[in-house]
Amino acid sequence: MQELEEYEIIKQKKIKLNEKPRPLEFTVLATHNFARASILKLPHGEVKTPVYMPVGTKGAMKGVTYQEMDDMGCKLLLANTYHLAYKPSGDLLEKVGGLHKFVNWKHNILTDSGGFQMVSLSQLSEVNEDGVTFESPYDKTIMHLRPEDSIHTQNQIGADIIMALDDVVRTTTVGPRMQEASERTTRWLDRDIAAHKRKEDQNLFPIVQGGIDPKLREQSLDDLIQREANGYAIGGLAGGEDKVDFWKTVAQCTAKLPNDKPRYLMGVGYPVDVVVCSCLGVDMFDCVFSTRTARFGTAFTDYGFLKLKNSEIANVFQPIQQGCQCQACKSYTQSYLHYLIAKEQVACHLISIHNLNYLIQLMLNLRQSIIDGKLIEFVNQFLKKWYQKEGQIPQWIIEALDYAKIPIQQI
Amino acid sequence: MKKSPLFIYTTRMGSYYHLTPFNQQALNLDTCLLSAGDFIQMENTLKKLQSETNISFRQYINQEGKILYMTSIDSYKMKCVEGLSNLDGVKITSLEGKKIFTNQQYNNLARLINPEILVSLTELPEIQAGNKSLKRSSQKSARFLKESLDQLKDTNIGIFGAIQGGLETDFKIMAAEEQKFAVDYPNFRGFTLYGFNQGSNWQQKEDALSVVQSVFDGYNLQYILAGYGDIISILWGFSLGIDGFEVEEPFRYASDLKALLPPKFDAKKDELEQFSGDQINFYELQDKKIGYMNFPINSDVKDNVPLISDCKCFACQNHTKLYISHLVECKEMNAQVLLTIHNTYQYQLLQSKLQEMQNQKQVNQWIRWFLQQL
Numbered sequence: 145m146q147e148l149e150e151y152e153i154i155k156q157k158k159i160k161l162n163e164k165p166r167p168l169e170f171t172v173l174a175t176h177n178f179a180r181a182s183i184l185k186l187p188h189g190e191v192k193t194p195v196y197m198p199v200g201t202k203g204a205m206k207g208v209t210y211q212e213m214d215d216m217g218c219k220l221l222l223a224n225t226y227h228l229a230y231k232p233s234g235d236l237l238e239k240v241g242g243l244h245k246f247v248n249w250k251h252n253i254l255t256d257s258g259g260f261q262m263v264s265l266s267q268l269s270e271v272n273e274d275g276v277t278f279e280s281p282y283d284k285t286i287m288h289l290r291p292e293d294s295i296h297t298q299n300q301i302g303a304d305i306i307m308a309l310d311d312v313v314r315t316t317t318v319g320p321r322m323q324e325a326s327e328r329t330t331r332w333l334d335r336d337i338a339a340h341k342r343k344e345d346q347n348l349f350p351i352v353q354g355g356i357d358p359k360l361r362e363q364s365l366d367d368l369i370q371r372e373a374n375g376y377a378i379g380g381l382a383g384g385e386d387k388v389d390f391w392k393t394v395a396q397c398t399a400k401l402p403n404d405k406p407r408y409l410m411g412v413g414y415p416v417d418v419v420v421c422s423c424l425g426v427d428m429f430d431c432v433f434s435t436r437t438a439r440f441g442t443a444f445t446d447y448g449f450l451k452l453k454n455s456e457i458a459n460v461f462q463p464i465q466q467g468c469q470c471q472a473c474k475s476y477t478q479s480y481l482h483y484l485i486a487k488e489q490v491a492c493h494l495i496s497i498h499n500l501n502y503l504i505q506l507m508l509n510l511r512q513s514i515i516d517g518k519l520i521e522f523v524n525q526f527l528k529k530w531y532q533k534e535g536q537i538p539q540w541i542i543e544a545l546d547y548a549k550i551p552i553q554q555i
Numbered sequence: 556m557k558k559s560p561l562f563i564y565t566t567r568m569g570s571y572y573h574l575t576p577f578n579q580q581a582l583n584l585d586t587c588l589l590s591a592g593d594f595i596q597m598e599n600t601l602k603k604l605q606s607e608t609n610i611s612f613r614q615y616i617n618q619e620g621k622i623l624y625m626t627s628i629d630s631y632k633m634k635c636v637e638g639l640s641n642l643d644g645v646k647i648t649s650l651e652g653k654k655i656f657t658n659q660q661y662n663n664l665a666r667l668i669n670p671e672i673l674v675s676l677t678e679l680p681e682i683q684a685g686n687k688s689l690k691r692s693s694q695k696s697a698r699f700l701k702e703s704l705d706q707l708k709d710t711n712i713g714i715f716g717a718i719q720g721g722l723e724t725d726f727k728i729m730a731a732e733e734q735k736f737a738v739d740y741p742n743f744r745g746f747t748l749y750g751f752n753q754g755s756n757w758q759q760k761e762d763a764l765s766v767v768q769s770v771f772d773g774y775n776l777q778y779i780l781a782g783y784g785d786i787i788s789i790l791w792g793f794s795l796g797i798d799g800f801e802v803e804e805p806f807r808y809a810s811d812l813k814a815l816l817p818p819k820f821d822a823k824k825d826e827l828e829q830f831s832g833d834q835i836n837f838y839e840l841q842d843k844k845i846g847y848m849n850f851p852i853n854s855d856v857k858d859n860v861p862l863i864s865d866c867k868c869f870a871c872q873n874h875t876k877l878y879i880s881h882l883v884e885c886k887e888m889n890a891q892v893l894l895t896i897h898n899t900y901q902y903q904l905l906q907s908k909l910q911e912m913q914n915q916k917q918v919n920q921w922i923r924w925f926l927q928q929l
Contacts (some may be wrong), residue, residue, distance in 0.1 A: 192866045203881060207888040211873065232854060232881045239856045240877070246859075361884050459600055461615075475576045475617040477610070480568075483597055488567035489888060495576055520613050 150435030167304070168374040170406050174515045177549040178398055178425035181514035184220075184406050187305040187345050188244065188252040191219045192511055193406060193427040196418060196503040197254060198434070202227045203247045206435045208492035208500065210249045216470070216501050217508075219251045220304075222430050225297050226258030230282050234300035242302025254430075255303040257294045259312045260411070271311055273328065291332040305408075307377060307477050308336040310351045315383030317355055326353040326360045330367040337371065349408060351379035352397050356389040365400045375406040378426070382411040391420060391544035415444055415506060419526055420541055423519070423548040424511055434503055438495035441485045442534040444502040446529045448496045450478070450494065457482040470501035519551050531555060559913065562586060562906050563624045563779070565806060567630045568593040569616030572631075572806040573888075573895040578610075581869040582899050586622045588801055591664055591676075592630035595656065597648040601667040613669055617855060623670035625802075628679055628717075628754060630782050631803040637679065642695060645678045654766045658699045662706045667749035670712060674747045689726050691718050693905065697733035712890045713744040715779060721750040722763045723815040731770040738774050744888035745777035748797070752782040757791065757837035764795055782803075783807065786817060786845045786905060790922045793909055794835035805898030808847060809891045812883050814844040814876075815898045818928035820908045822921060830923040843929045850883040850890065852876060857886070858899065868900035 166505045169185040184191040198205060201224045205213060213221060221439065225242055228234070232246070240246050243253055259276070269278045275290035291309040298306040309332055311325040333350045340348050350368040354360030368376060378397045381390055401407050406427040410417060413431020421429070434444065441453040450464060451457075455515060463473035463480070463546070472494035484491035506526075512521035523545060531537045535555055542552045564571060570578060594601065604615055613619045626853060627647060637646040637653065638829045644657035661676045676699040678692040682767065700716045716734040720726030727750075737743040748767065751760055768778075777798045780788065784802030792800060808815055854877055862879070863872035870879075870893040882890035912921040 202885040202887060203878075204885070204887040204889040207892065209578065209889060209892060211869075215577060229883070231884050232877070236854070236856065236877075240859050246878055246881075248878075389644055456598075459603050461604060461610055465852070471576050477615065479600060479604075480615055480617075483600070484568055484570060487593065488572065489568050489891075490567075490573060490575060493892075497575065552685065 147359050159232060166374070167343075168406075170375070170404060171281065172403070174476065176514050176517070176519040177425075178395075179423045179514050179519055179548065180425065180513045182406070182426065182427060184427070186220070186252045186347070188250065188304055189219060189298040190510075191252060192426070194418070194507050194511055195220060196413060196434075196507050197222050197364065197430040198429060198500050198504075199224075199432045200247075201432070202231065203243060203499075206439070206496060207489065208435075208496050212471075213249075213496060213500070214251065215516060216497070216503060216504055218500070218548070220254060220428075221251075222254050222256060223301065223303065224258065224261060225255050225294060226261035226483060227264075228255075228301055229258065229297045237302070237480040238300035242300075244302060250487075251307070252303040253301075253303040254408075255298050255301050255307065255548075256410075257298065257307040257309040258289065259294070259307075259310045265313075271325075272330075273331070276307075277337055291335040295336050295339040295348075296341075299340070299346065302342075303346065305347045305349055305375065306340075308333045308348060308350045310353060310379055312380070313355070315355055315380055316384045322355045323360055326355075326364050327369070330364065333368065335370060345531050347374040349375045349377045351372055351377040351410070352378045352401075354393075356378055356385050356393050358393075358396060361396055362400070365397060369402065373405070375408060376401050377408040377410050377447045379410045379503055381409070382417075387538070387540040388543070391424065391540060394421050395424050395512065395544070395547055401425075413503065415503065416527075416530060416541065418503065418507065419510060419523060420544050422507070423545055423550050425548075428505075434499040435496045438499045439492045441492075441495065444499045446526070447532055448530055448534075450509035452478060452482050453485055456480075464495075464498050465502070468498065468505075470498045470503065475531055523550050524553055527552060528555060558910060559798045560793050560906060560909050561622070561779070562621075562789075562902060563588045563799060564588075564785070565629060565801065565803040569618050571743055571895075571899075573809060573891045574899075577613060578869070578892060578896060581896065583612050583903055584621070584899070586624060587616075587618050587623045588629065588803075589623055589668060589670065591625065591656070591661060592629070592649050594664060595654060595660075596651055596669070598660075598664065598667070600666075605667060607909045614678050621858070622672065623668065624672040624674070625665055625668055625670040625749070626674040626781075626801075626870050627656075627676050628674075628749065628781065629803075630801065631807065642698070644713045645676060645695075645892070659706075660700070665703070665707060665708065665712060665922055668712065671709070672715060672744070672779075672782075673703065673712045674715045674717055675703045677719060677749070680719060680721075689720060689723075690729070693726070693730045693733050693756075694838045696730065697736075698735055698784055700737055704737060704743055708740070708742055712742065714740075715777075716746045717749060717781075718746050718765075718767055719749050722753060722756070722759045724766045725760050727763050728766050728770060731767045735770065738771070738776070745779070745781040745798075745802055746771075747781050747801075749781045751780055751788065751792075757840045760791070761795070761837045764792075764797075768796065771819040784902075786815075786902075787840055787843055788907065788910075790925065791835060791837075791840055794919055794922055802902060806895055809894035810896065812850040812890060813898075814848045814850070814879070814894050815901045817901050818846075818861060818925065820904050820925070822924045827917050827920040827924055830920040832919045833918060835922055835926075839923065839926060843926055845929070848876070849893075854880050854884075862897055865896070866900070868897050870894070870897040870900075 292311040408428035460478040647656040779799035856878040
């Protein structure tokens with residue numbers, strides 16, 4: 145693939161004398177309205193965006209080794225502070241030189257603050273201005289986590305991008321609690337920034353909140369943009385809201401967030417959603433769905449989800465996806481995986497590898513289509529195949545892409 | 556057998572436990588144990604594969620170029636074969652539960668799979684089986700062997716008989732005598748020996764093996780030891796003339812979250828000269844055990860080192876005890892992946908060393924040198 149004058153653009157940037165290199169550089173190479181094809185340069189190397197970031201919650205990728213992730217071309221993946229703080233602990237990670245060294249991963253890592261896990265996984269979750277009180281799911285002890293604590297642990301973990309601790313509420317929450325959460329997230333951000341001790345090599349991303357309330361979102365956007373972070377996350381979505389509210393909220397955020405900073409949409413990883421939101425101007429995505437659904441035997445294909453456990457798969461002697469270069473598709477047929485799933489874990493590893501590779505390649509191909517000026521064609525082909533069985537592309541997608549100036553032909 | 560000793564690694568439907576093709580690259584696995592029970596409900600699929608596609612069975616399971624060893628009994632799966640009063644077959648455990656499986660079906664499956672080595676169908680007697688049960692098992696095994704030799708004579712499949720009878724010398728002799736007819740068949744290669752997983756009485760094992768070998772003294776047969784394939788049994792068996800070993804120990808240990816920690820494999824030449832070259836005696840194996848590490852461990856920064864300091868396996872070159880312990884504590888599957896790689900690599904080193912020593916005619920000296928480190 146040819147990068148459009150990528151290296152020319154980078155060479156032309158002049159570095160001032162005595163200026164310390166920033167831990168993040170973001171260079172937009174090409175655009176199609178809101179969509180951008182960019183290079184994100186982080187302390188552990190370059191990442192082509194838009195990008196899907198696989199999730200290795202506890203310092204592992206659910207049966208897929210980090211070497212296999214490298215082999216797939218992954219340059220940036222996630223780990224989770226909430227879990228790592230308990231095992232193996234921030235202190236131990238600091239002693240061994242950080243998570244990169246602990247797991248032997250030479251590319252980039254992003255750590256989530258743990259806010260979402262606290263309220264979704266823990267009993268007795270209570271939030272006040274100081275922080276969150278919750279019961280540890282590991283040993284039932286009562287824990288209290290403040291923004292300072294989350295940042296301290298993330299400093300110890302040593303990821304390239306760290307997330308501000310936010311006051312997490314359900315997406316569909318309305319009324320005073322949503323406003324309280326949104327405003328508190330901003331106040332906590334200031335504490336996160338003050339507590340952050342590694343500004344020279346770790347990028348702290350604030351998280352835009354406000355649910356699906358446009359006014360709260362606008363306020364949150366204004367507050368966070370004032371703080372001039374190196375990048376921004378869009379949080380509080382993918383929580384069961386209506387799809388129209390979903391895309392409109394994403395669009396509102398990307399329209400306002402600075403063009404020269406990366407935008408990370410948290411918890412979104414369905415193929416259709418990442419395509420649509422890339423067109424709306426999002427650069428980074430994460431979601432556990434790809435590996436979680438793999439463990440139940442579901443694989444991603446251009447024509448939608450393939451349930452490998454279904455009986456009709458037993459005699460399909462084709463790979464999961466023709467042309468896919470992942471080791472599952474190069475080595476095995478759907479038939480074999482169908483039988484193996486019921487017997488041996490390695491089948492789940494293989495399907496996980498396929499799904500991860502699918503999303504990584506989807507993003508690379510989408511990115512290239514922006515560079516080549518063929519995004520409209522790419523998106524139309526993708527949707528036509530994805531919805532071929534259903535026979536119709538959902539209206540919210542057509543509207544969202546229309547807003548992004550990508551006309552879609554209905555099937 | 557192409558190389559001796561032959562290590563026959565157990566698989567599930569042809570896939571090594573915990574190992575994707577990527578992770579296999581670092582290991583030179585060249586054999587596959589295929590358990591018939593894994594394929595019973597796939598017969599229609601395998602027939603379609605053969606008749607409707609140009610994908611070979613080996614391509615289907617992604618094991619081209621490997622030695623395929625098909626058997627009905629797989630030690631990794633408990634009670635996969637049970638006895639049946641019906642003389643035509645046995646009960647085999649499949650995904651859909653226990654099914655009656657005739658020898659005809661077994662041979663038909665063998666045609667579809669076309670392994671290099673087929674162990675004839677056998678009935679596994681209960682551990683405390685009575686004489687009647689053992690006799691029936693022995694007679695059926697002999698009958699099944701004859702049928703396989705007759706029915707598959709037009710293939711290139713090399714057939715092994717199955718000697719049951721536990722460690723009872725009388726029953727071992729009975730089983731061996733009942734299958735002696737097989738030496739006249741051109742497609743007959745030797746015997747797979749069962750019952751040696753039981754206990755650790757090496758004298759009993761030696762006696763049981765020697766009575767079988769004495770029945771076939773003078774015949775150029777190959778012997779494969781069925782079972783776990785633990786290292787001590789391999790050393791014992793190889794010294795006593797066994798050519799191949801079913802191996803499941805590396806995977807079993809990994810599933811149990813254990814890392815094998817064998818002693819050094821490389822001896823200096825003058826270190827071997829002090830040891831006798833005679834066959835290993837049973838008493839030399841008493842209380843000998845290969846070290847291992849149980850995970851999780853009490854994690855400390857000092858454990859941020861490989862499992863074995865100079866081990867060249869992928870797991871030790873890329874990860875540490877501390878990390879593996881973390882994976883175990885977090886119940887992450889990658890722990891078994893890394894432990895499988897490490898454990899299997901130790902077996903590869905062992906196999907390589909035994910072959911080298913065989914070429915140098917110093918096998919027994921080396922085995923004694925190795926054992927004295929334990």
